Amino acid sequence: MKSLIAASVAFAAMLGAAHAQEIKIGALYNLTGGMSSLDGPSLKGAQLAVKQINEGGGLLGQQVVLIAPDGKTDQQETAKSAQRVLSEGVVAGIGQSDTTFVMAAAPLFQEEGIPFVTSGATHPELPQWVGDYMFMTPFGDDDQSYAIADYAYDKLGARKVAVWTDNSMDFTKALSKFFVERFEKRGGEIVGTDTFMMGDTDFSAQIARIGSLDPKPDAVFISAIPSEAGLSVKQIREQGITMPIVSGDGFDTELVASVPGPELANEVYFSTHTYRADDRPEVAKFVEDYKAEYGIDPENAFAPLGYDALMLVADAIRRADSAEPKDIRDALAETRGFNGVTGEISYTRETMVPPKPVSIISVKNGKYAVEEIWNPETN
Incomplete structure (x- = not known):
């Protein structure tokens, strides 16, 4: 024993x-x-x-x-x-x-x-x-929002932008807040705002409202997580709306191309972490x-x-x-x-x-490409 x-x-x-x-x-x-x-x-x-x-x-x-x-x-x-x-x-x-x-x-x-x-x-x-x-x-989020706001203003020539925000997430609300702050500081105008919630699958109401905006926006900023990113792109493009769609790193997902398909995954731009093409x-x-x-x-x-x-x-x-x-x-x-x-x-x-640094990525015909690298202030 x-x-x-x-x-x-x-x-x-x-x-x-x-x-x-x-x-x-x-x-x-x-x-x-x-x-x-x-x-x-x-x-x-x-x-x-x-x-x-x-x-x-x-x-x-x-x-x-x-x-x-x-x-x-x-x-x-x-x-x-x-x-x-x-x-x-x-x-x-x-x-x-x-x-x-x-x-x-x-x-x-x-x-x-x-x-x-x-x-x-x-x-x-x-x-x-x-x-x-x-x-x-x-x-x-301040840095990446500033980066995509600068790109929308300087490279896409956008002066009027509509903003959609997933209102259920701290990240998405912050992203929109900092985007609006930077875009307006640059001299741009926010001509409409709309919201949705995580898990939403139907964006027809938001799309109808964006179509009725006066003045018409030059682009739409969509602050979303991946599950809504691909769906929003698909449904916007299915309605024949071709304006640029801009966002942050919630769009850094294959869903942005795979859900709408290559024919509809066009003129999408998002800020994300510097990695691709580095x-x-x-x-x-x-x-x-x-x-x-x-x-x-x-x-x-x-x-x-x-x-x-x-x-x-x-x-x-x-x-x-x-x-x-x-x-x-x-x-x-x-x-x-x-x-x-x-x-x-x-x-x-x-x-x-x-x-x-922040990368700006474009999606055209379902293909991702690095457009530029944005560098922040260090303090």
Whole structure:
């Protein structure tokens, strides 16, 4: 009997030692529902980063384990996912491509003193809302809205614009707010506003109203998440409306081309994270590695954002020479000149939002192309 007890204790000790050789990181993504076309690629990017880190010997001599439950594009499920990964002893969290879902999870990390790095949520007040354990991989909505407003005014020649806003999301409301602010500052005029809600599938009422506007708009700005992006383009074009459609990174999804089809996916322009057509070696290597791992090119800029978020945490752990959450947080706050796939990341602004370049992408005949790179003020 004593030998059995001794063997059990030894086995338990071995299990404990094995778990001690792991560094657990939570990855909170919506793998089903309206955000899945952004979050799915982000998780794949993060998983690729973990694989590369572990093949290179791990972090601090330990293997990295990613814990990634599905938030199902639901705030309550997202909060449950956060509670689950926190209960499993993660030292940091990454994830989410939308502010609303970050706010369902990141405050729980803040309460526990565990750093959280969003890979894709872009509201510029996120670090202030959550606290000093919150970090952003992407640019802020102010920068990307300013970028597409400048492009609409300068390159598309738009002077009068209608604005549609998904009124159920913090991200989409912020995007419209900053677009209007910049466009009017440039001398443009907002000639009509309209709203819809996440999950809406019929935009006929909004389309009828845009058709009756006087003066007529030169373009329509649509602040939406992916599930509404493709549908809105399809329905607008089906009604014979050919004016440019402009948006932010919620349109950085294959749905903008696949839902309307190549004949209707025309004259669409959106701001997103600098990645497509970028000739930096970090980008070329990521594309090559992603294709080798998954058999396809990265679906959109959210794939490298997931990769960058995980690598930001890994970089902080290496610099801190510690997997203690507070040490990771402190090292993250000191990040300067991190060469990510989506651009250099430095936390130099008081807002803690990294100043990053913004790509302007066009969609014509269902084909995506980089039109220009917009550079923000750095402070």
